[in-house]
Amino acid sequence: MLAVHFGAGNIGRGFIGSLLSQSGYDVVFVDVNDKVVQALQQRGQYEVIIAGETTETQVVRHVSALHSQHQRNEIIDQIARADLVTTAVGPNVLPLISQTIAEGLQKRITVCSQPVHVIACENMIGGSEYLKKYVWEHLSEQEQASLKDKCAFLNCAVDRIVPNQSHDDPLTVVVEPFFEWVIETKEVIGDIPHMIGAHFVDDLQPYIERKLFTVNTGHAIVAYLGYRKKYETIHQAMADGDILSDVTNALRESGRVLVHQYGWNEAEHQAYIEKIVQRFVNPSMTDEVTRVARSPIRKLGPNDRLIRPAMKYYECFGEVPTSLAKGIAALLLFDYEGDEEAVQLQQTIKESGVEGALETYAKLPSDHPLAVEIKKQMLYM
Ligand SMILES: NC(=O)C1=CN([C@@H]2O[C@H](COP(=O)(O)OP(=O)(O)OC[C@H]3O[C@@H](n4cnc5c(N)ncnc54)[C@H](O)[C@@H]3O)[C@@H](O)[C@H]2O)C=CC1
Ligand SMILES: O=P(O)(O)OC[C@H]1O[C@](O)(CO)[C@@H](O)[C@@H]1O
CATH class of the missing domain: 3.40.50.720 (NAD(P)-binding Rossmann-like Domain)
Structure with a gap:
């Protein structure tokens, strides 16, 4: 073969x-x-x-x-x-x-x-x-x-x-x-x-969404919040109690959508989240924050790991997911010069504001409650 x-x-x-x-x-x-x-x-x-x-x-x-x-x-x-x-x-x-x-x-x-x-x-x-x-x-x-x-x-x-x-x-x-x-x-x-x-x-849909909106959502949030706090590795970021709590809350939000949408068993999904969080802290591997955070424009896409679960949350429950919004806010502040997309994103923000970047890359209108929450979260960072 x-x-x-x-x-x-x-x-x-x-x-x-x-x-x-x-x-x-x-x-x-x-x-x-x-x-x-x-x-x-x-x-x-x-x-x-x-x-x-x-x-x-x-x-x-x-x-x-x-x-x-x-x-x-x-x-x-x-x-x-x-x-x-x-x-x-x-x-x-x-x-x-x-x-x-x-x-x-x-x-x-x-x-x-x-x-x-x-x-x-x-x-x-x-x-x-x-x-x-x-x-x-x-x-x-x-x-x-x-x-x-x-x-x-x-x-x-x-x-x-x-x-x-x-x-x-x-x-x-x-x-x-x-x-x-x-x-x-x-x-x-x-x-x-x-x-x-x-x-x-x-049918792959429940599996790809469960993986992308748990492993990748969580990992991306740890990386963007970690970068804000000048951590170099995922391991260092995960040792920060505030980041651990933010990522856990964000995975609770994306998990609520996944359970609602695909009928995953709630307790089993919680165990899945816990297993993934453990994988992020594997002491035998060193993973760089900038690798996991790479290509922020792709990661800000409407079908990608942050915007899609956040939008679904809003559509399903009529509330804005504040922890996912915090992760997106941190992504928008990822100004790492070694990443071409980060440079382009910062340039777009400079020229068209956060609203322009969200409209261009996330297809999120500036008056959408999620966009409003993201901007609010950015003020606290
Ligand atoms: N690294 C990880 O933990 C995971 C990565 N993925 C996905 O796997 C894919 C690859 O990621 P990584 O292996 O981490 O990246 P990587 O950067 O280590 O590997 C990508 C490879 O593609 C090669 N490449 C670039 N242009 C090419 C071309 N025109 N023709 C042939 N090869 C070309 C690069 O030289 C490089 O060796 C991505 O979509 C990523 O999201 C998925 C799950 C886990
Ligand atoms: O490969 P991407 O899409 O840039 O994202 C990086 C993410 O993918 C992984 O490499 C595995 O899914 C994670 O380590 C990390 O969360």
Whole structure:
């Protein structure tokens, strides 16, 4: 079995590549990082260090790599005969890899009759559908029709915290023990792909929202509040009693929406929250506040981890969620110069005010009670 995986970064090597290799796939990573691509090509294996109460090292074998820009023909050939194409590149990069994927699928029409499943493993709702939209733009109507029974895009939710890595070996990656990969089966063609450790469900929506609006909502709030208080790591921020209390309250708010909307059992959801909060304080891993806070414009999107649960809360209960609003207020104050989106966000605020930024990026009108509360929270910070 062959899997082509775009993005040999933290999640690519530390989660998806590792599970695919364990499931028996030969994994061809595609990346733009010369050092990582060359090391994978030379060694064909790497180490994943699972850092929990004890430490375990796994060797991930049967891997190779291609350069995303310099080896396009080879990538197209691999996609033409792959069983699986996966990505973990970040939502903003999906449009950039869509043409290569489209050309691989084009070639596949003539060289392979087996179905291929494409799975975007990104922190977003409908990631694979989003990728499909871009891939389809590069294909003619006739090609799209030929691929109808040969290619399916499966939405999924991926959960494993993999911080930035700093080892002598550019391939080694330290990960937390916990992982969850939930994949929607609606679009599957033929048999469900063989993937050890993945959980297949008919309807992904409750799972992706539970994950995004608990793990990612909570993590983002710790990071933005932590940045305000000049903490460098998530660990330091979580040791601050006020931040811990703010994040717990925000997760109570998003949890109220999730229980109301999807009927998750309240006590089980509370246990889920507690487990996640424990994951944030894993003493065996160091995670930087600026990594978790990265790309604040994306994170301020109307369907992302802060605005969507806050808006749902308002719609469901007719009240403004003050702790989520506090998290959004902290995001708007994230002025880290090492992050292009943070710089752009601060520029927008300078030119159009907080109202303008909320309208532009969150699609939130300035007179909406949530916008009013966010501005109020900013005054206290
Ligand atoms: N790190 C984590 O804990 C988690 C990350 N995710 C999601 O996984 C995705 C990737 O995140 P990370 O692995 O943390 O980021 P990362 O920055 O470590 O990895 C992204 C990789 O994509 C590569 N890349 C960039 N442009 C490319 C291109 N044109 N072609 C091929 N490769 C390209 C980069 O060189 C990098 O190796 C994101 O959507 C993130 O939200 C999801 C769950 C957990
Ligand atoms: O990858 P994003 O969307 O920038 O967000 C970072 C978040 O994703 C994770 O990497 C895992 O979901 C968390 O560590 C962090 O909350």
